[in-house]
Amino acid sequence: MKGRRLQRVCLALIWVWIGTVIFWESRPSLGSDYLSVAGPCGFSFPEDHGAHPGYQTEWWYYTGNLNAEGGRPFGFQLTFFRRQIIPPGAEKGWPPHPSSWRAGNLFMAHAALSDVANGRFYWDEDMAREAIGLAGVRRGGGAIEVFLGRWKTAMGPSGHRLTAMTDRFSLDLKCVPRKAPVAHGRGGYSQKGVRPGSASCYYSITRLETSGALSVDGRNYNVQGMAWMDHEYSTAPLEPSLAGWDWFSLQFADETELMLYILRETDGSWSPASSGTFVPPSGAPQHLTRDDIEVAVMDRWQSPRSGAKYPSRWRIRVFPLQLDLEISPQLNDQELRLTRSMQVSYWEGSVKVKGHKARRPVEGVGYVELTGYAAPFDLLGQDRR
Amino acid sequence: MSRSDDPCVIEAHALTRIYPLENGGAVGIRDIDLYIRNGEMAVIKGNSGSGKSTLLALIGGLDRPSRGRIVVGGRDLTTASAAELTAYRRTTVGMVFQAFNLLPTLTALENVCLPALLAGMAYETTRESALNHLRELGIEKLADRYPAQLSGGEMQRSAIARALINNPSIVLADEPTGNLDSRNGEIVMRLLADLNQRQGRTVIVATHSALADPYATVQITLRDGMIAQRTPCNG
Amino acid sequence: MQRVTLYLRLFVWFNGRQLQRHPWRLSAVILGIALGAAVFTSVRLAVDASLDAFIQSIELISGKADWSVLGRGARVPEDLVARLKGDAAVETASPFVSTYVEAQGNDLPPFLLIGIDPILDYSLRTWELASFGPDQTASWLDLIRAPNTCLLTPTLAQALQRSSGDIVQLSHVRQIAPFRILGILKPQGLARVEGGAMAITDIATIQEFIGCQGRVDRIDLKLKPGTTEADLRRIEGALPEGFDLERPVETKETGEAMIRGYQLNLSVLSLVSLFVGMFLVYSLVSLNAAARRNELANLRALGASTDLIFLLILSEGIALGIAGWIAAIPIGSLLVQYLLAAVSGTIDSLFVRVQAVTLGPDVSEILLSFGITVGTSLVAASKPARDATRIAPKEAMIIHGSASQTPSRARGLWAIGLLLIALSWPLASLPPVGPFPLAGYVSASLLILGFSSLSPPLLRIMGSRLARPLRFVGGEPAFLAGRYVREAGSRTAISVGALITAVALFVSLVIMVNSFRYTVSLWVEQTLAGDFFLRPSMAGLNEYRDALPDDVVRAVQGMASDVDILPYHRLRLRHDKTPYELEAVDLKKLMSYGGFILLEGRMEAMRHPLFRGEGVLVSEVFANRSGLSTGDRYGAQIGKAVLDLPILGVFRDYRTHGGAVYMDLKAFQTLTGITAWGGVRFFFKDRDRDLEGATRALEARIRRCCAQSHPLEMAAGLELRREVLRIFDETFAVTTVLLLIALLVSALGIATTLTVLVLERLRQLNTLAAIGASPGQIRSMVFWEAVLMVAAGELIGLVCGFLLSSFLIFVINRQCFGWTFLYRIDMGTFAVSLPLILAAALAAALPAARLVLRASPAQALKEA
Structure with missing residues (x-):
């Protein structure tokens, strides 16, 4: 009898130990350093639409394909970055009566517009510290707002309102989510490298019905279309062996979506952490691993500005889904060359998709992001002036 | 050459030059008629204030008459412009002064060259000629001395060389021996006579000394600004 | 070509050798011109350097800002930044805070600490890091993320003997705090402000350091291209009460105008030296021409044209001008160093902050000074040159009774003189042209000219009326002196005019400085009363x-x-x-x-x-x-x-x-x-x-x-008042130096002009000797002439000086600086200095007297 009780106690202890470990593992690690993502993220909305202080980098990413009257196509991108510049708890080291300018975060934003009909691509950037109303995340009118100057996204119960104004174009869009947010990886825990700490918390709203107005070079348009939202946060910089990534977000006519990211090693091969997510019309999303995906580059385009040779047509096969797709950009030149907010160049552009799914024809639109082709992508690296 | 056939080189009619004085009086020359032939050695005599220098100044183109006419070598000096008179002084006459009038900051040689340079000659050729003149007058060795380093006689001989550098047909001398002792005075007067007798130049000397008498071909005496006597000498 | 060689050869033979033979006279004239040219150029170069430093500072600080939001008597609330940045026409709105701080444990003067937001300021001001911190990764981002950090210029880093990573204690009345130096700036752009003595910190840090949380000194705006008037009005309208938009260039233009006004004032004062130098050229050239009258007549007799004579005499003046200008170079190089410090100090005290002024070579200023020097020499030599052309060739011969010049008796000099004096007063009350009292200076010149014109008539009167008393006092020579002075007429006007100018300037300066010091002392005792003063550092x-x-x-x-x-x-x-x-x-x-x-x-x-x-x-x-x-x-x-x-x-x-x-x-x-x-x-x-x-x-x-x-500033009242007076003395130092140089040049001028007058009459004087006057009697006569002329000059100069001082105090000072003083005459100074001037001028007459009797009368007569 004693032996059985001992056995049960040991088992219980083991379970406690395992539970503690799991609990411990999945808890974000605290201390005087930044938080790192070590397990499922435990998203809860709408709170998790807001900022996650403690994690060094965070971004809210909107891309979409729109049509004006007569079917004139546009592509847009609006991204907000939060970069924490002092570790959690460092505010205690601030002087008493700190200045309102003393900030823990820097905010950056990119906006881009592809005027496909005219073959023109516009982009702009901005940056500010999180102080005295220049930039930040706040609650207002029942919505969570991420803003920088006059650019903002207001995420509320009725939808996401995007506004951005640059010298040459402006956006004012209302995006209504048609599906619930999709957590990628394991509960949002998305591996971005081979090391355990190289991960982020990542979710997307894969289908947002969008309507609103945009203007470009003084001409106004009423537009409608479909947008995609990414929200990701982490502390891990890109592993040194990685040159950059190729990211695909595709929205099909049959109400399904596909997200893929290919992490490219410096030697040209893919990191095993590369993965993707397939979102059916309803029901749980399907996680895809590296081996489920094949991406072949069919064409290349060289940027006259940065000299980078970006892939400009792909053939993608997703084996478990029997997907065979051809993806082609609506414009060759959709490269953002940034000098102020960060010293990087990347390609982010509207694409068209067509192909077959289990021999049934499919088609759709999407956005592709290509980083690290001009120089190894160093988003979290130090900026030099 | 026969002098009596030569035309008059210097002609003056009713030549008058008056300088009014502050006390109401006047000095100068009045109504002078003058004929001097080419190749003559004329001696103008008179006391101080008789007008000798005034007359010489008019002949030399250094001054203009108040009234009357004076023609030298066919040129009417009365109507000549200032520039023409300047050119006349350079080329037609050579002047020798009582006070020597050498420029103290020029060497003897440079003083001699001066009229030629003013007339536009090149320095190198002039220098040669000047040295020759100095040699002829026996003072070649003094060429590079400044007037302050020369004696009275040496200065006057340099002045004569200067007067000759442009080969003038007329030489005017105003009391040339006034500042010299008798020995140097004789030397200078003989040199002037030489210019007349051997080189055939017209020489006019204004003086009150008797040193010139033996060489004169004509003597003109002035008193109170007018010609008192005109004596052609023998010859 | 032939004529050019002739001219050059004659210049060397005739003028050159003559100048060489009287080295003292030549040196005096060249020195006088050199002083005038040196003063004029150095003053302009010194002020130009200050002006450049000031403009550069302002431009570097304001950068590319189009407009600034400023408060009247108050700092600007920082929340305006976000609002302004949100305006469609605004490209960036950058807050700016600056303060002077000291480095503790150091004797260095205070330096400027500038606080900005590097992100918002990016397109406005330029600065770049030369070296990073010891770990090679610091950047402007570290400036933002770490409190109490700063970037230093290389100049400051060297002066403080610190480098990246070190700590420096910065001191401000609010607190003394340690700052970590993150990096050293490249010496370009903003880092050149204040002569390179400045540091940059983040706006948050500077607000915390000096305790102005919530406020900034100003907000600099850069507007988008194509901004309209309507946009500007909208931006200005959105500002709360008490805050305006202003162009940074206005601050620059106001300061620039003040400095240029000061430069013009100093230039005019230094021109006085140059113009008095003109007297020198005039006197030496006419001296030479007068003394060699006979030689000039000779040249004419030998066939030199009047043009050639004119050119020779004129060239003498030009040659003196050029030689003087060349001699001015070493003098000017020394003078400019002193003036640089003095002038920039004055500008800093009186007008706008000017620091660390360096001299740059300025070709246009050098050409200007050359032009003016040679130009004035040319003008000065033109009269003697013209007079020389009037020498008749017949003067080469001694023709009794034809003695030349009757002194030109300019009639009506009385009237001209009084008219000029009368004109000067109403002219003085005309408003200034900007900060430059043009009318004031013109009327001062008219005053001096007018009084100078009065000297021949005055001398005439003195000569006639005083002749008998003079005989009583000084015997026959004095009487003859009186006669000569009576007849000399306008020929003496120029030399006496030099003396009048010098005395008038001296008198007016003494009165002005005296009045100023007296009034300022009174002010300091009354309005700056206090036994002890306390204020923030x-x-x-x-x-x-x-x-x-x-x-x-x-x-x-x-x-x-x-x-x-x-x-x-x-x-x-x-x-x-x-x-x-x-x-x-x-x-x-x-x-x-x-x-x-x-x-x-x-x-x-x-x-x-x-x-x-x-x-x-x-x-x-x-x-x-x-x-x-x-x-x-x-x-x-x-x-x-x-x-x-x-x-x-x-x-x-x-x-x-x-x-x-x-x-x-x-x-x-x-x-x-x-x-x-x-x-x-x-x-x-x-x-x-x-x-x-x-x-x-x-x-x-x-x-x-x-x-x-x-850190507090404390001063005992006595010390403070002494310090204030010292600053004023310093600011007057420059003016005083300039006027003293003018006086020196005048003294040289008087000496040479008196010599001219004597030499012109050498024959007459030697004749006197020949008829039996003793050398002592002749010297005495020359002496008495000098006494009469100097006395006339001093008397007129005194009266002129009193009037001039009123101009300076009530007109020129008022228009330049906005203030006037209580008029005060220090009798003591005059009681001492006026006899001194008399003595000095008479001493200047000594060389002239000595010249008279160098050789025996007979020889002199013969040679003359």
Whole structure:
């Protein structure tokens, strides 16, 4: 009898130990350093639409394909970055009566517009510290707002309102989510490298019905279309062996979506952490691993500005889904060359998709992001002036 | 050459030059008629204030008459412009002064060259000629001395060389021996006579000394600004 | 070509060798010209250097900003930044805070600490890091993320002997705090401000350091291209009360105008030296021409044209000018170093902050000085050259009775002289051209010219009337001197004119400096009364933007037993474009210890309203610059508060950097809500005690209680007043030096012109000797002539000087600086100096007298 009780106690202890470990593992690690993502993220909305202080980098990413009257196509991108510049708890080291300018975060934003009909691509950037109303995340009118100057996204119960104004174009869009947010990886825990700490918390709203107005070079348009939202946060910089990534977000006519990211090693091969997510019309999303995906580059385009040779047509096969797709950009030149907010160049552009799914024809639109082709992508690296 | 056939080189009619004085009086020359032939050695005599220098100044183109006419070598000096008179002084006459009038900051040689340079000659050729003149007058060795380093006689001989550098047909001398002792005075007067007798130049000397008498071909005496006597000498 | 060689050869033979033979005369003239040219050029170069330093500083600080948002007498609230940045026409709105700080443990002068947001400021001002921190990764981002960090210029880093990673203790009245140096800047762009003595920090840090959280000095705006008037009005309209938009270039233009005005004033003063140098050229050239009259006649007789003669004499003048200009180069190089420091110091004291001025080669200035020097020499030599052409060739022969010049008797010089003098007064009251009192200087010149024209008639009168008394005093030579002077006429006008100018300048300068010092001393005793002064460290530099910390105020209030405490508050404001200081203080208490020197208004009539705060007192400078005076209303906006009070009176004030307005402290505090103290004056109640000892004790007390954590500026009243006087003496130093040089050149001029007059009459004088006058008698005659001329010159110069001093004090100073002084004559100085001038001028006549009898009369007569 004693032996059985001992056995049960040991088992219980083991379970406690395992539970503690799991609990411990999945808890974000605290201390005087930044938080790192070590397990499922435990998203809860709408709170998790807001900022996650403690994690060094965070971004809210909107891309979409729109049509004006007569079917004139546009592509847009609006991204907000939060970069924490002092570790959690460092505010205690601030002087008493700190200045309102003393900030823990820097905010950056990119906006881009592809005027496909005219073959023109516009982009702009901005940056500010999180102080005295220049930039930040706040609650207002029942919505969570991420803003920088006059650019903002207001995420509320009725939808996401995007506004951005640059010298040459402006956006004012209302995006209504048609599906619930999709957590990628394991509960949002998305591996971005081979090391355990190289991960982020990542979710997307894969289908947002969008309507609103945009203007470009003084001409106004009423537009409608479909947008995609990414929200990701982490502390891990890109592993040194990685040159950059190729990211695909595709929205099909049959109400399904596909997200893929290919992490490219410096030697040209893919990191095993590369993965993707397939979102059916309803029901749980399907996680895809590296081996489920094949991406072949069919064409290349060289940027006259940065000299980078970006892939400009792909053939993608997703084996478990029997997907065979051809993806082609609506414009060759959709490269953002940034000098102020960060010293990087990347390609982010509207694409068209067509192909077959289990021999049934499919088609759709999407956005592709290509980083690290001009120089190894160093988003979290130090900026030099 | 026969002098009596030569035309008059210097002609003056009713030549008058008056300088009014502050006390109401006047000095100068009045109504002078003058004929001097080419190749003559004329001696103008008179006391101080008789007008000798005034007359010489008019002949030399250094001054203009108040009234009357004076023609030298066919040129009417009365109507000549200032520039023409300047050119006349350079080329037609050579002047020798009582006070020597050498420029103290020029060497003897440079003083001699001066009229030629003013007339536009090149320095190198002039220098040669000047040295020759100095040699002829026996003072070649003094060429590079400044007037302050020369004696009275040496200065006057340099002045004569200067007067000759442009080969003038007329030489005017105003009391040339006034500042010299008798020995140097004789030397200078003989040199002037030489210019007349051997080189055939017209020489006019204004003086009150008797040193010139033996060489004169004509003597003109002035008193109170007018010609008192005109004596052609023998010859 | 032939003619050119002839001319050159003759120049060497005739002029060159002559100049060589009288090296002393030649040196005197060349020295005089060299001084004039050196002074003129150095002054201009020195001021140009200051101007460049100032403009560069302003341009570097304002960068590419189009407009700035400024508060009147208050800092700008920082929340305007986000609002302005949100305007569609604004490309960037960048906050700017700056303050002067000191590095503790160092004797270095205060340097500028600038606080900006590197992100917002990016497109406005340029600066770049030369080297990063020890770990090679620091950047502007570290400036933002870490409090109390800064970037230093290489100059400052070297002066402080620190480098990246080191700590430097920065001291400001609010606190002394350690700053970590993150990196060293490249010496370009913003890093060149203040001669490279500056540091950059983040805007958050500077606000925390100096305690101005919530506010910034100004917000600089860069507007998008294509911004319209309507956009500007919208932006300005959105600003709250008390804040305006202003162009940075206005600050630059105002300061530039002030410096250029000062430069013009100094240039004119230095031109005096140059023009007096003209006298020198004139005298030497005419001396030479006069002495060699016979030689010139000879040249004419030998066939030289009048053109050639003219050219030869003129060339002598030009050659002197060129030689003088070349000699000016070493003199100028020395002078400019002194002037650079003195001039930039004056500009810094009186006008705008100018630091670390360096001299750059300026071809245009050098060409200008060459042109002016040679030009004036040319003008000076032109009269003798023209006169030389009138020498008749017949003068080569001695023709009795034809003696030449009858002295030109310019009739009506009386009338011309009096007319010029009469014209000068109304001309003087014309308004200035900008800050340059053109009319004032023209009328001063007319005055001097007018008085100079009076000298021949005066000499004529002196010669006739004084002839008999002269015979009584000095015998026959004196009598003859009187006769000569009577006949000499306008030939003496120029040399006597030189003396008149010199004496007039001297007299007017002495009176002006004396009046100024007297008035300033009075002001300092009355308006700057106080036994002890306390204010925040670098308060003046920081324009009184920082108040005394509260604990200091409390400690001082606790000392009220044996001292009368007079707190004050000062604000730097602007009325239209003119800057001034508003000082709020308990006027009743101030008047019991000191006072104001009133220009307008009577103290009895204004006491009550003034003490109750129902009116203000304004300074003379403020009244002149703003056009307001007694009876007008004074208005100012301070933050949200509006002041609107009548002007009760105008007082004399000599503080630098603009005008002043005084009002009662309580009324000020009530109207504006500003209760902070800008500083404190202490008066000991018992005036019979040992004030010096008590002051020292007070200083020790304050040092113990308050100065440990708060750098404070303390000064004993006596020291402060002495310092103020010293600054004024310094600013006058430059003017004094320039005028002394003018005097020196005049002295040289007088000596040479007297010599000319003697040599012109050498024959006459030698004739006198030949007929039996002894050398002593002849020298005595020349001497008496000099006495008469110098006496006439001094007398006229004295009268002219008195009138000129009124011009300087009441017109030129008023137009340049806005102030006037109480007229005061120091008899003592004149009693000593006027005889000295007489003696000096007569000593200058000695060489002339000696010249007369160098050779035996007969020889001289023969040679003459």
